[in-house]
Amino acid sequence: MAVKKKFPYKAAIVSCNGGCRAVKGEAGCSEGCIGCGACVDACKFGAISLNEYGVAEVDESKCIACQKCTKVCPQEIIHIHECANYIVVKCSNKSKGAAAKKQCEASCIGCGICEKTCTAGAVKVTDNCAVIDEDACLSCGMCSVKCPRHVIHDLRGIFTPVR
Template sequence: MAIKKRFPYRAALVACNGGCRAAGSEDGGCKDGCIGCGACIEKCKFGAISMNEYGVAEVDEEKCIACGQCAKACPQNVIKIHECANYIVVKCSNKEKGAVARKQCEVSCIGCGICEKTCTAGAIHVEDNCAVIQEDICLSCGMCSVKCPRHVIHDLRGVFTAVR
């Protein structure tokens, strides 16, 4: 069954890349990441969400219709609806400061601000120690993803950064 999508095309995005192993947060892991509970998978009627090799939810944009049910079901609030035309995304929700975030996750945002300084459009800002992209301003140029020292900012097309 083909699903008709509405323009502008949107899809869910999980703002966690799995490097934190949030499911094991008792041992000092990230408290803000995906815990792999599967609530989003149960809510998705379109089979657009699965667990990746890290035990983190991943969305198939081709199947997702951006209904938002997964975002509502997520106990960690790491699922957001984003514009598919914007390929540059932040795959982290960690709110800890640099040293603590670095210790919790090998690929967490440390709030260094390099992305903010690099963005010529002024579309990215560090809020609560984590980069946030304002999609209506973002040009999808990819400079922030190229300059990110922690590889937190991803290019979903794989042009500027490897697809994960």
């Protein structure tokens, strides 16, 4: 189904790699996608599905950024982003380094390499997790290339593999 989009194009993004296989109330990342499917049910455009790990994924070509998924996500990890900015952080873990590594094989450990690498000053580590200011980001991809945990992704697959 073709969807008419408004410029600038926006779409939802899920801030979770799925490496933690988060389950509410159990050990592991308490900030990750729990695979409840509320976002899938809320999306009338079929833009969200659960991948092989049970983590929500968004098809930007179908998403109109209506924000229904952001409102129903119990983990509050779905956000709207500018589609022109291909560099995104796919983690919401707030735990510090060693604890984050134990919780998830693909979590941000708050090392700050991305922040130091970003010449535009668009990346900041807040609550032990990288955050990108999309208004300042140049989409150069250096933060994604330098990220030792592969938490920062290039959605085009140019600087990092598409996951």
